[in-house]
Amino acid sequence: MASFTLQGIPISRGITIGRAHLLRPAALDVQHYLIAQEQVEAEVRRLQDAIAKVHKELQAIWADLPPDAPTELGAFLDVHALILSDPMISEAPLDIIRTRHYNAEWALVTQIDALSAQFDEIEDDYLRERKADIQQVAERVLKVLTGSAHDLPRATGIDESNANMIVVARDISPADMMQFRNVAFTGFVTDEGGQNSHTAIVSRSLGIPAVVGMGNASRLIVQDDWLIIDSDAGVVIVAPSALVISQYRDRQAVLLKARKKLNRLKKTQAVTLDGVEINLLANIELPQDAVAALEAGANGVGLFRSEFLFMGRTGQELQLPTEDEQFSAYKEAVLAMKGRTVTIRTLDVGADKPMDASEHNILNPAMGLRAIRYCLKEPQIFLTQLRAILRASAFGHVHILIPMIAHAFEIDQSLAMIAQAKAELTAEDKKFDANILVGAMIEVPAAALSLPMFVKKLDFLSIGTNDLIQYTLAIDRADHEVAHLYSDTHPAILQLLHMTVSAAEKAAIPVAICGGMAGDVRLTRLLIGMGFRELSMPAALLPEVKQEILNTRIESLQPLVKKILRCYDPAVIQDTLTQLASAGKTDTLH
Incomplete structure (x- = not known):
């Protein structure tokens, strides 16, 4: 069989080699x-x-x-x-x-x-x-x-007769991925999916090489075909030659050695060669994630997605988590971080995250009733959560982060609700941090273009680059027809980021990035060169980003970063980013 290559969406890092195992829908x-x-x-x-x-x-x-x-x-x-x-x-x-x-x-x-x-x-x-x-x-x-079921081989090893298994399917659920853990499952390839699918998130957490959104891979790949997944490049090589397999095995060995070295950086502070400290934080979904974040070397939690506490509450009657339940969860995360900051994003529900199954919120439109819009429409739900967060702030350093704000009245109403929650707790003689900091997520272009009204009223900003990029470029990364148009280095995106960090610096308030760009090591130098000093990402990505920071001298980045920000030619931007990757680099592991 002649070798050929398929291109898809990379959702994790690494290389794996094995035999194809097709799952029929x-x-x-x-x-x-x-x-x-x-x-x-x-x-x-x-x-x-x-x-x-x-x-x-x-x-x-x-x-x-x-x-x-x-x-x-x-x-x-x-x-x-x-x-x-x-x-x-x-x-x-x-x-x-x-x-x-x-x-x-x-x-x-x-x-x-x-x-x-x-x-x-x-x-x-x-x-x-x-x-x-x-x-x-x-x-x-x-x-x-x-009566059908997955029939998975129990193969181990990577020799000709006993290869690792690479699952090829239209799509794979997270539950199936865990059922595969008893087999030699080392990678997967799917026709569907995108950067934000639950399967993609699990893949990144497991560290499994994977490429999704390949369109018709499950029809082009034959059972037991040899495959190479290069998930850094988003490439799957089908029926590779022995020479190509040998070359990729050598690359695997190099990556494995580098990964082991990175583990030594967990306790090292992220400080550049010219002495600038970068605050590396973790994104978490559940309170127990805080333990893993601390173990990975995070300085705190930059984004606690609180909506996961509201999901999966099945039964005859779906009940929202009570104030005490929420308080207990937030307190658990706060205590686990041992004094480090925990930034809790208020409820970001709507569309895919229904509050009550009977309301059928699962079909809310993308730009409809979600996030702060939902919370202000349901003030009692919002107030209950704010009370729980405030109570947890008595046990550590907590920040409140409001998502999807775009209007001045949304800021005012959110601050008024927080003030009401404080007043109620004071009247009830319940402890909380009276000086708790409140920030807004910059994820709607309108917010990035009207920063003065944000910096005057809020204590910090956090950029959600995933939403900011797709709303700015008006594209859906999950739509394979337009996925190629998604670009985190589009001139418009870079200008919005620069505007935000400049406005925050002028107002002397902190600004962080908690979206996907923060964990992309290829963009680390660009972001810190632009002035960002806080990056929040999945805990598993912290060591690699930290190593990049340790090998960087910010002073050497400035001319190239300024060139990128003055440029509107994508080719020149990419060429300059390549130069930026090696500017003043020592390649020395601390």
Whole structure:
């Protein structure tokens, strides 16, 4: 077979070599037939039983998570359980069975197709990725209904007859990834998916090389094909020659050695060669993530995505977490960080993150009722969370971060709600940090273009580059047709970043980056050269970024950074970034 190369979206780092193992979507095996009236309720029960079984499967996977499993997995399993409980999944297909007399599989696929079509209209990449979560949940139910299951080899090693396994599929759910842990699963390739899919996040946490969004890889790759995944470049080489395999194995060995060296940096402070300290922080989803962040050497938590506390609360009646429940979670994270700052983002819900399954918020539009807009519409929910955060601030250093602010009145109303929460707690004689700092996320272009109204009223800023980029460029990274247009070095993005850091510096308030750009080592020098002194990222990325900082002299970056900011030619920007990568570099591991 002739070798060929496929290009996709890289979502993690590293190289792996192995044999292809194809997973066939259960939806392809679905039969379509009509049932008699007297069989309707029996068919309804068959679907209900399948849904119940998948619930038990997810609970079992969650309970069996090994101690070293990424903490994100538990949250994402909860999200899948929540989706499974949503009436659009658990009840709507039953109505299709009763009204159209479709068999259970057909009814479920019909409903999922209808939901997917609605998600195709969403232009926000993160929200659009939730379509994949719904499809993954449906896949699990279909596999129960059809009696199909993953048949995975128990292979180990990388020799010709006993190769590592690289899973190739239309898509892979986080739950499936954990079920693969007992096999020689060293990488995966998918037709669908993007940077913000739950599968991508788990892949990065596990450190598994992966490339997604490849379009038709599962149709071009044949079972047992030799594959090389270069997830740094987003490339999959199919049927490589022996020489190419040998070359990539040498590169693997170099990467492994470098990774071991990086572990020595955990306790080292991130200080440049000319003595400038960079504050490296971690993004977390759940309070227990704080332990891993501290272990990785984070100076604090730059982004605690509090919405994960509100998700996966399944049952007959979905109840929001109480103030005491939230307080306990925030306090756990604060205590785990041992005096280091914990920045808690207030509830960022809407679209993919429904507060109540009966409201069907799962289909909110990307630019609709979400984040601070939702919280100001639901002041009691917002007030309850603010009270919990304030109470946790009595046990350590806590900041409050408000997402998606774009209007002056949103700032004023948020500050008024915080003041109300403080007044209530004071009246109840409950302790909190009266001087707690409040900041805003800069993720809407309107915010970056109207910074004076932010810096006068807030204590700090934090840039969410993922949303800022996609809203500025009006593209959906999950849409393969326009994914190539996503660019974190587009002149407009660089200008917005520069405007933000300059405005914060002029106002003498801190500004951080907590989006994907912060953890991209290829951009580290550009960001600190622009003036950023706080970067927040997944804990696993901290050592590599820290090493780049330790080998950098900021003084040598200034001429090249100024050239980039004056330039509007993408080719020149990329060429200058290449020069920036080696400017004044010592390549010495501290």
